[in-house]
Amino acid sequence: METLDQIFVLSKKGILDFLGTFLPEWVVTLACVAITIKAIAVLGPVTMMYLTLMERKVIGRMQNRIGPNRVGKWGLLQPLADGVKMLTKEDIVPHGADAVSHFLAPILIVIPSLLAFAVIPFGRGMTPVDLNVGVLFFIAVSSTTTIAIFMASWGSRNKFSVLGGMRSAAQMISYEVPMVLSVVPVILIAGSLSTNDIVLAQAGWGGLKWFVFTPWGFFAFIIFFLCGVAECNRSPFDLPEGESEIVAGFHTEYSGMKFALFYMAEFMNSFTVSGLAATLFLGGWQGPFLPSWLWFFLKTYALIFVMIWFRGTLPRIRVDQLMGLAWKFLMPLTLVNILAAGLWYFTEGAARWLITASILAGSFWLLTKLNRGYTPEKRVYLFAE
Amino acid sequence: MLPLTLLVKAGLYLIMAISLLAAVASVSLPNIFHAALALALALLGIAGIYLGLQAEFVAVVQVLIYVGAVITLVIFAIMLTNRMADRSTPAKNSLGAACLAVAAGLFSILVRFIRSTPWPETTSAPAPGTSEIGQALMGPYVFAFEVISVILIAVLIGAMVIAKKDNPGEDAP
Amino acid sequence: MIFGTGILQGLMVTLKNFVTSYFKAPDEGGIFTVEYPEKRLPEKERFRNFPFLLYDKNPENLRCVACDICAKECPPKCIYIVREFDKDGKPLKRPAVFDIDFTVCMNCGICEEACPFDAIYMDHEFEIASADRHAKLLYHRDDLLKSNEYFHKIRPTDASAIDARRREAEEKKKAAEAAALAAQKAKEAAAAQAKPPEPPKPAAGA
Numbered sequence: 226m227e228t229l230d231q232i233f234v235l236s237k238k239g240i241l242d243f244l245g246t247f248l249p250e251w252v253v254t255l256a257c258v259a260i261t262i263k264a265i266a267v268l269g270p271v272t273m274m275y276l277t278l279m280e281r282k283v284i285g286r287m288q289n290r291i292g293p294n295r296v297g298k299w300g301l302l303q304p305l306a307d308g309v310k311m312l313t314k315e316d317i318v319p320h321g322a323d324a325v326s327h328f329l330a331p332i333l334i335v336i337p338s339l340l341a342f343a344v345i346p347f348g349r350g351m352t353p354v355d356l357n358v359g360v361l362f363f364i365a366v367s368s369t370t371t372i373a374i375f376m377a378s379w380g381s382r383n384k385f386s387v388l389g390g391m392r393s394a395a396q397m398i399s400y401e402v403p404m405v406l407s408v409v410p411v412i413l414i415a416g417s418l419s420t421n422d423i424v425l426a427q428a429g430w431g432g433l434k435w436f437v438f439t440p441w442g443f444f445a446f447i448i449f450f451l452c453g454v455a456e457c458n459r460s461p462f463d464l465p466e467g468e469s470e471i472v473a474g475f476h477t478e479y480s481g482m483k484f485a486l487f488y489m490a491e492f493m494n495s496f497t498v499s500g501l502a503a504t505l506f507l508g509g510w511q512g513p514f515l516p517s518w519l520w521f522f523l524k525t526y527a528l529i530f531v532m533i534w535f536r537g538t539l540p541r542i543r544v545d546q547l548m549g550l551a552w553k554f555l556m557p558l559t560l561v562n563i564l565a566a567g568l569w570y571f572t573e574g575a576a577r578w579l580i581t582a583s584i585l586a587g588s589f590w591l592l593t594k595l596n597r598g599y600t601p602e603k604r605v606y607l608f609a610e
Numbered sequence: 611m612l613p614l615t616l617l618v619k620a621g622l623y624l625i626m627a628i629s630l631l632a633a634v635a636s637v638s639l640p641n642i643f644h645a646a647l648a649l650a651l652a653l654l655g656i657a658g659i660y661l662g663l664q665a666e667f668v669a670v671v672q673v674l675i676y677v678g679a680v681i682t683l684v685i686f687a688i689m690l691t692n693r694m695a696d697r698s699t700p701a702k703n704s705l706g707a708a709c710l711a712v713a714a715g716l717f718s719i720l721v722r723f724i725r726s727t728p729w730p731e732t733t734s735a736p737a738p739g740t741s742e743i744g745q746a747l748m749g750p751y752v753f754a755f756e757v758i759s760v761i762l763i764a765v766l767i768g769a770m771v772i773a774k775k776d777n778p779g780e781d782a783p
Numbered sequence: 784m785i786f787g788t789g790i791l792q793g794l795m796v797t798l799k800n801f802v803t804s805y806f807k808a809p810d811e812g813g814i815f816t817v818e819y820p821e822k823r824l825p826e827k828e829r830f831r832n833f834p835f836l837l838y839d840k841n842p843e844n845l846r847c848v849a850c851d852i853c854a855k856e857c858p859p860k861c862i863y864i865v866r867e868f869d870k871d872g873k874p875l876k877r878p879a880v881f882d883i884d885f886t887v888c889m890n891c892g893i894c895e896e897a898c899p900f901d902a903i904y905m906d907h908e909f910e911i912a913s914a915d916r917h918a919k920l921l922y923h924r925d926d927l928l929k930s931n932e933y934f935h936k937i938r939p940t941d942a943s944a945i946d947a948r949r950r951e952a953e954e955k956k957k958a959a960e961a962a963a964l965a966a967q968k969a970k971e972a973a974a975a976q977a978k979p980p981e982p983p984k985p986a987a988g989a
Contacts, residue, residue, distance in 0.1 A: 254614060255614070283801065286800070286805070286814075287801045287804075289813075289815065290816060291814055291816050323641075326647070356666055357667075358667050365670045365677075368677070368682075369677050371678065371682045372647070372677065372681060372682065376647065398682060418740055534797060534801075537797045538796070538797040539793065
C-alpha cells in the first residue's frame with residue numbers, strides 16, 4: 226500500500242539513484258528537474274487527448290448517442306486519429322493577418338496552461354514545484370491567457386475574432402475577481418498559499434475532513450468552480466466562442482494544429498482548474514483506502530465530468546446575465562463568505578457551524594431576491610397597441 | 611554545483627537581456643499593438659528576475675497585476691482607439707531627440723542615486739514571505755494600506771459615475 | 784424560489800439520460816442507435832435502390848428484349864443498350880450491351896415502371912461504394928443479371944404478383960394460340976373440306 230502510494234516518487238528516486246552512480250551531482254540535479262518537466266509535458270497533452278474523447282462520449286450518452294467507437298476498442302484510439310488529422314491539415318493564414326501575432330498566439334496560449342500544472346499536488350509528495358505562493362502562482366499564470374487570446378483575435382484580422390477576443394477578455398477579467406476572492410477563505414483557514422500545505426490542512430476524519438464539508442467551504446467551492454468554468458470559456462459561459470453568434474470567436478481563423486493547440490489549452494485549463502478545485506476544497510489527494518494520486522485523479526475527473534455535464538445540459542447564457550452573475554451575485558457572496566470564514570476561525574464548536582451557515586444561507590437568499598430579474602406583468606408595446 | 615550556478619547566472623543574464631530588448635522594442639515598434647506585447651514581455655522578464663532573486667511572491671504579483679491586468683487594460687485601450695488596424699504609425703517625431711535627452715538625464719540621476727546608496731550585502735537573502743508582508747501591511751503600514759483602499763473605492767465609484775448614462779431613456783426610440 | 788433550482792432540475796434530466804443509456808433498452812430510454820456494419824435494421828420490402836436485370840431459370844434466358852424504352856425514359860440517361868445480332872446480321876431479341884452507370888443513376892425507378900417486359904427491377908443492394916468510380920460503378924450486363932428467385936427473396940409480394948400476372952398472360956397467350964391454332968385447324972379443315980369441288984351434302988348443309 227505504501228509502495229503503491231509512493232510509486233511515482235520511488236521510481237523517480239530510483240532513476241536518480243541509478244544516474245548518481247556514474248554522473249556528477251549537478252547533472253543529477255538537472256535530471257531531477259528534467260524528469261518532472263517531462264512528466265508534466267507528457268501528462269498535459271495526453272490528458273487533453275483523452276478529455277476530448279471523454280467529452281464526446283459523455284455528451285453522446287447524455288444525448289442518447291453512443292459517441293466515437295470506431296477507432297480502437299471503445300474509440301480509445303480516436304484521439305490519435307484526430308491528432309494525425311490535425312497535423313496533416315492545411316495551415317491557413319488569412320490575407321492581411323498580423324503574421325507574428327497570428328503565429329505566436331496558439332503557442333503562447335498553451336504555455337500558461339502547462340505552467341499551471343507545476344503547482345498541482347498530484348499525490349503525497351508529488352507536487353512538481355512546491356512554491357510557497359502556489360495558489361497565487363496558478364491565478365497569475367492563468368490570467369496571462371488573456372494576452373494570447375488578444376493576440377489570436379487581433380492577429381487574425383477578422384471581425385468575429387476581435388469580438389470573441391473582447392468577450393473573452395471581459396469575461397476572464399470579471400470572473401477572476403470572484404475566483405480569487407473565493408480562494409481567500411481557504412488561505413485564511415489553512416494559513417498558507419502553498420497548495421501542498423492546503424492539502425495537509427485538510428487531513429483528519431480518516432481523510433475526509435475536506436473544506437467543502439464546511440459552510441464557507443461549500444459556498445467557496447461552488448463559486449470557485451463556476452468561475453473556473455467561466456475562465457476556461459466552457460459552456461454555459463462559452464460566449465467567446467459561441468458558434469451560433471460569432472463562428473468560433475478568437476480561433477475562427479485557425480486551422481490544423483494551431484486550432485488543436487487552442488483546444489489543447491482549453492482542455493488542459495479545465496483539467497488544472499478541476500485539479501485546483503479538488504486541491505483547495507475536496508482535500509486534494511487526501512482520502513481513505515486508495516493511493517493518494519488515485520484519489521486526486523478521481524476527484525479531478527469527477528469535476529471534469531461535471532463540466533461536461535454542464536455542457537450537455539445548459540444553453541449559453543446572455544452577456545448581461547454573464548456579467549450580472551459575476552458582479553451582482555458571486556462577488557457579494559464571496560465577500561460575505563470571507564466574513565463567514567473569519568467568524569469560523571474565531572469561534573468554536575457547534576456555534577460556528579450555526580453562525581456561518583445562517584449568515585451564508587441568509588445572504589444567499591437575500592442575493593437571490595435582489596437579483597431577481599424584472600418581468601413585467603403586462604407586455605408593453607412601444608408602437609403597437 | 612558550480613556548473614549549475616553558472617547556468618542559473620547565464621539564464622538570469624539572458625532574461626535581463628530579453629527584457630531590455632523588449633523594453634526598447636516597446637517604445638520603438640511602429641505597430642502599437644506589437645509595442646504593447648513587447649511591454650508584456652519586458653514585464654514578464656522582470657518577473658523572471660524576481661524569481662531568480664527568490665522573491666517568489668513579488669514575481670507572482672508582478673505577473674498577476676502587470677501582465678494579467680495592466681497589459682490587458684492597455685490592449686483594451688488600444689482596441690478601442692480608432693484606426694488600430696493601420697499598419698505603420700511612425701514611432702518617432704520631431705521631439706524624439708529632446709525626449710532622448712530628458713530620458714538620458716533622468717537615467718543618469720537614477721544611476722547616481724543608486725550608486726551612492728549603500729546596499730547592505732547579506733549572504734542569506736531574507737525571502738519576503740507572504741506572512742511577513744501581510745503582517746507589515748496590517749501592522750506598521752496599516753494607515754497607508756487603508757488610505758489606498760479608500761482611494762481605490764473612490765476610483766471605482768468615480769468610474770461608475772462616469773460610465774453611467776445621464777439619461778437612460780435618451781437612446782430609446 | 785432560490786437560485787439554481789431550475790438548473791439542478793435540468794442537470795438531473797441529462798444525468799438520468801446518461802445513466803439509463805447504459806442500462807435501459809432502447810424503448811425504455813436507452814440508446815436506440817443500431818451500429819450499422821455489425822448490426823442492421825431489417826430491410827423493408829418496398830425499399831428500392833439501383834436497378835437490376837431479371838432472368839428466368841438461367842442467365843441466357845433474360846427477359847430484356849433490348850427495346851430501349853428504359854434507356855429513353857431514364858431521366859439522367861444512365862442506361863446504355865446495344866442490341867445483339869446473329870451471324871447473318873439479323874437482330875435478336877436480347878441486348879449485347881446493357882450498361883448502367885451507378886454514379887449517374889438517381890434511383891428513381893422509372894425504368895421499372897416503363898419496362899413492358901418485366902425485365903428491370905429495383906434492387907435492395909446499396910453497399911456498392913468503391914474507390915474506382917469508372918471501373919467499379921459502371922455495371923455491365925452480366926453484373927446486373929439476377930435470378931427471379933432473388934427477386935422473390937427481396938420483394939416477395941411484388942414478385943408473386945408479377946409472376947401471377949405473367950402466368951395469366953402466358954396462359955391467355957397460350958389459350959389464344961391454342962384458339963388461333965384451333966381456328967387455323969378449323970379453317971384448314973374447312974378448307975380441306977371445301978377443297979373437294981363437290982363436297983358431300985351434309986357438310987355443306989352443316
